Amino acid sequence: MKRFFKFRYGEKGFTLIELLVVVAILGVLAAVAVPNIGRFMAKGKEEAGVTELHNVQTAMMAMMADEGITAIGQLISTNASQDMQTFPPDIVGPPHRRHTTIVWSGR
Template sequence: MKAQMQKGFTLIELMIVVAIIGILAAVAIPQYSNYTSRARAASALAELASIKTAINMCVAETGKLTGCSGGTNGIPAVADFTVTKNVTELTSITNGVVTTKTGATDASGTNLTMLLTPTQDADAANMTWTTTGTICDGGTRGFKDGQGGCAP
């Protein structure tokens, strides 16, 4: 009689494959979470572009930031803003300064805050927007230094 060959994998081989997949998942899942948080931070800034434009128009018409608040001079009221998964709360728009809570989160799951502050030099035609708040975290789960209006 002929000896039959065994087919298939041994238990040790299967356990090694499962261990390798577990190690890859342990590295990949946190990196993916960081990536999605940074993407939400960038999307939140993009979704606020219309409010920034309305504030720019207000300054162009009135000549000053004072009075360019939510619900006045063509700037939408805070209550009229539709929240999304990227901008979870529009806290305030006061004298051109926009305060929000974003869908980007830190490692503990707390939403990152973003404060957009406009400045305009006396003879400048353009307005400069500075981003501050917990969203400027060096690029871990928000903006890197020098990106998104965060200080370099």
């Protein structure tokens, strides 16, 4: 068993300084990578939201074309609010910024 842990002639292990340098480099890399991963995830969620808005717009426009409807107001019962008269063609257009809420008044 002792022979298993012995080094061959001329071989040496890593020094404590070498190990500390490697750990420090890994720490710096982790400190740089973690915030970037958070930004990538936030950007992906934002793009997913814009894509979902585009999908809703496309589905609404296709349904309106199939049914011959020219205004969203035709889909709403007479007791409901008539705020939305038409579907905005540029709801998914630029500019989209982080932490911005898209509000459409329908006017």
